[in-house]
Amino acid sequence: MRGLLALAALIVSAGTVPAAAQQIVTSAGPENVSVTVYRAPYRDADEAIDRGNPDGYALITETRTVTLPAGRTTIRFEGVAGNIFPESAIIAGLAQGVREKNLDADLLSARSLYDRALGRRVIIRRTNKVSGKVSEEQATIRSGVGGAAVVQTGGGVEALRCTGLPETILYEGVPAGLSAKPTLSIEVNSVVASTSTITLSYLAGGFDWQADYVIRLAPGGARADIFAWVTLASSDVTSFAQAGTQVIAGKPNRESTPSFGDFGSGSLSLQCWPSAGERQVRYASAPPPPPPPPPAPMMMMEARAAIDVVVTGARKVAQEELGDFKLYRIADPVTVASKAQKQVGLLSKESVPVAIVYASDVDEDDVDGPIMTIRAKNWREAGLGLPLPAGRAAVFEAVGGRPILVGESSTDDKAIGEDVEFKLDESPSVTADADQLSRKGRSARYRLTVTNANPWPIAYEAKFAPVDGRFTASAKLGKRDGKALWAVLVPANGTATLDYATIGQR
Known part of the structure; x- marks a missing residue:
């Protein structure tokens, strides 16, 4: 399958071992976890985080304890990030080397469940919108997940979602091979049985963060209270509870890497087929259905959770140096929740x-x-x-x-x-206009007029674009960003003017 091929990770060494000799050890989750979030590298400061698809990434560091038997063993690390980049995984603390790394691709979702049910018997439940009557009918799925569900019932072959009635697919159980958690597996060869505390570190996509400032101007505008939040966002299917959390300011150079795990988008979207105007399609002949499944149907519904926003209040955040970048460490543990957004206090400065x-x-x-x-x-x-x-x-x-x-x-x-x-x-209360007073050849004279309609004086600044020739003005000018700068105090309900000229400009 294409997904399995795309999710195969780096094979460090090759070799074949009989299936009976392979032992499996499962680590259900980490004892401790740290999450360091990097901003989306191409998102401008004035752009908000894409809450549905955060484009930053995170460094996840987990501590796990595993007990290994002697011989060839596969260690399954359950509960890693769904958007893990498996090629980035680093494992420290094992006495023996890692032979192979793999990311288990088939995560349980509405889409994978439907895909695994191709050619199998399911139950179609329909609800009458008027009477509320519920009817159930056995059917066999005859199409894949691309656009429309073609099913075979006792009356022929039809396209699901074309009757105009609410319809639900009920499955008899979860097919073998679908994992409820994203899982990274490694293969090791132990000389003797041992218990090790290991550190698993890896990069994962689907995270982002930004600072959000709240500025409260004091009366008169000479002072302000400045408060800032750290806003964390995750679209991953895995939550990291009570994690040590850091965020990195700056733009590390990192090439765009596609996520190996499409675990965050296992939704199923079906539509009427072959066209919206054709309500139902039936055919007289159809291949014989497979034997009926055991009479114990289990209803599986798509559950796409909305992204929550959690405000945790002010916490102590310590700033540290990280090469040319700045690291902000949140003092208290933070739960970086699945498909959620959280705000943590960054700084608070008064007056x-x-x-x-x-x-x-x-x-x-x-x-x-x-x-x-x-x-x-x-x-x-x-x-x-x-x-x-x-x-x-x-x-x-x-x-x-x-x-x-x-x-x-x-x-x-x-x-x-x-x-x-x-x-x-x-500002609608402050305007600026320039008029050309004269022009002779390559020289010109202008007048800039600033009008203040406020009942209080205001500070005004004008930055002039560089010219090829000489630039003169009727008032003393300063410099800002390499440009000539006029700074003036405009009186309440008054005006200020500046005459300036460009001489010998090409």
Whole structure:
């Protein structure tokens, strides 16, 4: 089968052993587990986590104790991550070497159960929408999982889901070979029987994290309370209870690797066939059905759980260095739950000095609308002074004693000593326009006018695009990001102007 071939892992050494000589030891789960989550490498700071399909990854480290007999043994590690990259698995603590690694591919799901029932007898249960009457009929599945379920009943062959009635497939049991948990197996050869405490480490897809900032502006806008969450997301089928949890800020260079285990998408989607307009298809002739199964049907329903969001409150998070990256270690154990999203407190800083500036980019007489920008110094003396991971921010201001959303923004990773900016949106109360006053050859003169409709003064900044010739202005200019910068305080309900010229521009 294609899935089994795709999920075969690295064979370290070859050899054949009689089936009777092969012994199996099963480790049902880890005693301790650590989860280190890396952000999706190509997701921008202003993009939210894809909750249905997180595109980051995690390093899972598990501690397990196994007792091995002498001889050739297969160790089955049940409960590993469903989206494990088996080629990344590292096993430490075994006295003997690993001969072979395999990922068991067939996980129990609505899709795999249906696929294994091809050619077998099932029960079709239908419910009348009007009367509520339930009827059951024996049928044999004659098609695979691709699009439509063709079944053979006593009346012929039909396509399921074409009667317009709610229909459910009931199976007589779970076929052999379907595992309820993702399982990594390794083969070892022990000289003597032994009990070992081993460490299993591997990478797995389907995880992601981000920082989410909540900024509460104080009256007057000169200070703000800054709180940040670590938001963890997992689409994996495996939960990691009470895990030591870390997150990594930065973008490690990692090539995109397809997940070997498609365990997170075992859903079954069937539709009427061959067309939506044809309600039912029956044929007079059909191959003879197989013998009926034992009369003990078991109903199997698809159960796709919604992704939960759990807020755990503030916890102590310690920041550590990891080469050029930043590691944030959550002090208390965290349950990284299956198909869930969780938030853990990252930092809380009160009364941080901030500045509110309205900023525009200017290119000759083309002026962008002023953007309300909140700035802070990432210094300890200024109330912060710690590496800030990239993430999104929600900015609130108290109005009548209640917080009102002012806008949303984002920030990239910021080191200690850097300026932190949260850019919101254009302000309807602050406008900027530039007019061309004159042009002669390759030289031109312009006037920039800023209007403030607020009943309080505002700080305004304009950054000018570089020019080929000489650039002059009627006021002293500074520099920001290598560009000429005009910074001015615009009075309440007033204006400010700047005359500037480009001379000898090509």
